[in-house]
Amino acid sequence: MMSDEAGRHQIQILLVEDNPGDVRLIKEALNGGRLKNYLMVAGDGVEALAILRKEGKYSGAPRIDLVLLDLNLPKMDGREVLTEMKRDDRLKRIPVVVLTTSRAEEDILKAYDLHANCFITKPVGVDEFIKVIQKIEHFWLTVVKFPAE
16 A cells, blocks of 8 residues: 555555446546545456556556456456456455446356455446445445555
8 A cells, every 4th residue: 555645545446447438437436535546447357467466567556455346358357367366375365346237146156256355236327336436435445454465
């Protein structure tokens, strides 16, 4: 976690999402919050793992504290990203919030089997979507205690 100029901790969030509309809404919801956070966006699973592992052009990326992960992604889907993260000793403690359009019981079970920390189905309406993101922000950024490394 980084600190801002007032000494408060900034949470480093990685949003793994390929839908530009959802990215825009999530950014808007997080920017509207009172909490300080840093958001990086990966458009596919391969890019997400490169950011998390600080590979290539992401070698200077900050350590990510929280991942918001869509399941249906190009190149490598969210299930594969989750599998790789939980296999990697450097990444396995990073909390993962699955944020997807899926309501399928098999996706919910699979996500928890792969050690997702929670599973949230994206609401269809814009106002509801923003409220859900703000609730995620409130819980994960004010209530939860993150490991130092």
